[in-house]
Amino acid sequence: MIKTTTLTPKLVKPKSAKPKLAKPRSAKSWPATLRLGQVISLLFIMACHAGYAAEHAIILQYHQINPTLSSDTSVTPEQFQAHVDYLKANKFNVLPLEYIIERLRQKKTLPEKAVAITFDDAHHSIYKHAFPTLKQHDWPFTIFVTIKSVDANSRSFLSWEQLREMGQYGATIANHSISHDYLIRRSHQASYQDWQAKVIAEITQAESRIEAETGQSHRLFAYPYGEYSAELLTIVEKLEFTGLGQHSGPIGYNSNFLTLPRFPVSGVFAELKSFAIKLASRPMPVINKTFRDNHGNTLTTHVLPHDVVKPVLELQLSGSNTQLSQLNCFASGENAIPIFIADLHEGKIRTQSTQDIGIGRSRYNCTLPTGEAGSYYWFSQPWIRLARDSKWQAN
Ligand SMILES: [Zn+2]
Numbered sequence: 001m002i003k004t005t006t007l008t009p010k011l012v013k014p015k016s017a018k019p020k021l022a023k024p025r026s027a028k029s030w031p032a033t034l035r036l037g038q039v040i041s042l043l044f045i046m047a048c049h050a051g052y053a054a055e056h057a058i059i060l061q062y063h064q065i066n067p068t069l070s071s072d073t074s075v076t077p078e079q080f081q082a083h084v085d086y087l088k089a090n091k092f093n094v095l096p097l098e099y100i101i102e103r104l105r106q107k108k109t110l111p112e113k114a115v116a117i118t119f120d121d122a123h124h125s126i127y128k129h130a131f132p133t134l135k136q137h138d139w140p141f142t143i144f145v146t147i148k149s150v151d152a153n154s155r156s157f158l159s160w161e162q163l164r165e166m167g168q169y170g171a172t173i174a175n176h177s178i179s180h181d182y183l184i185r186r187s188h189q190a191s192y193q194d195w196q197a198k199v200i201a202e203i204t205q206a207e208s209r210i211e212a213e214t215g216q217s218h219r220l221f222a223y224p225y226g227e228y229s230a231e232l233l234t235i236v237e238k239l240e241f242t243g244l245g246q247h248s249g250p251i252g253y254n255s256n257f258l259t260l261p262r263f264p265v266s267g268v269f270a271e272l273k274s275f276a277i278k279l280a281s282r283p284m285p286v287i288n289k290t291f292r293d294n295h296g297n298t299l300t301t302h303v304l305p306h307d308v309v310k311p312v313l314e315l316q317l318s319g320s321n322t323q324l325s326q327l328n329c330f331a332s333g334e335n336a337i338p339i340f341i342a343d344l345h346e347g348k349i350r351t352q353s354t355q356d357i358g359i360g361r362s363r364y365n366c367t368l369p370t371g372e373a374g375s376y377y378w379f380s381q382p383w384i385r386l387a388r389d390s391k392w393q394a395n
Contacts, residue, residue, distance in 0.1 A: 054114055072266060077129040095114050115279065122146060122176075124158055124162075138170070167214050172220070249379060250282055261380055309357060310355075334354065366380075
């Protein structure tokens, strides 16, 4: 049995009445937005996989589909089509995100090769360049909507009308806040209570609005910029939402459902070879993780004081550890970083960047061969390092 990680914040259940938002649909009921063809496809998948055997799935994360713009957050229509063709040719099962999450949360198996496709920010290009091919394949997908962008009535973003239309074809409309602000960042002027009230409003008002406009409420929240803190996770848990980040990795039975990883597949990550490796990945069997500073002191959170420039990540992995010597870890902007096997028998390793990590967001990614050709266990640890004279505080 896998234990919870040492970093799971001690979350306290709310004493007040539960929020008035609608409950998420149970995994037993099909998403109401699925049209008949998709329900039949899902039933067919279930029939073909009577023994549903997988305990993991992959969530892909896109932003824009853009023929001209090349950036970390965009793919070209040709790249997107190549991804669709790859999923089709290799018999991946594209399933609704909320279905995958509920199955795994309840420790119920999924078909092998289960994948969810997600888009952040509600760019108009989704409608133009992704929706036609997704509709053609009867594949569900999820759009994490920033309310302010949709309400702007800009040609760059989707309209509520388009979101409703895509909802009819199996799109899950989910929550990416009202404003897309940096939610974890509290200015020195704001009180903790003010910050808390603002964050609650960002999440609950966005969910209410999505429900009013589309009839959907799945309580899936994608953190703007993938940034979360222990305090934000407490709020998301109290509100009974699932939280999704932007650090990479597959999801499984033992994932933290407040910080589910997704594989960004835009920009340099759109290349088919790396796309295939991500799709074949499995969750790293991490049973414990600890953060330390250079002096060996334990850090309670991945939001780092300014002077912690080379955070130490300690992991304990379960299962056979004979492959531990094949573990690789990488830091943002750096190639492989050193790994120290602290205890082979206990599966304990320690890794640390050799260069200072930057201010703001960065990551350590670790991979370990599963033993199957081309398949790796994958783990990603996000960091957020504060600036020296930060204009905000981490609560
Ligand atoms: Zn976003």
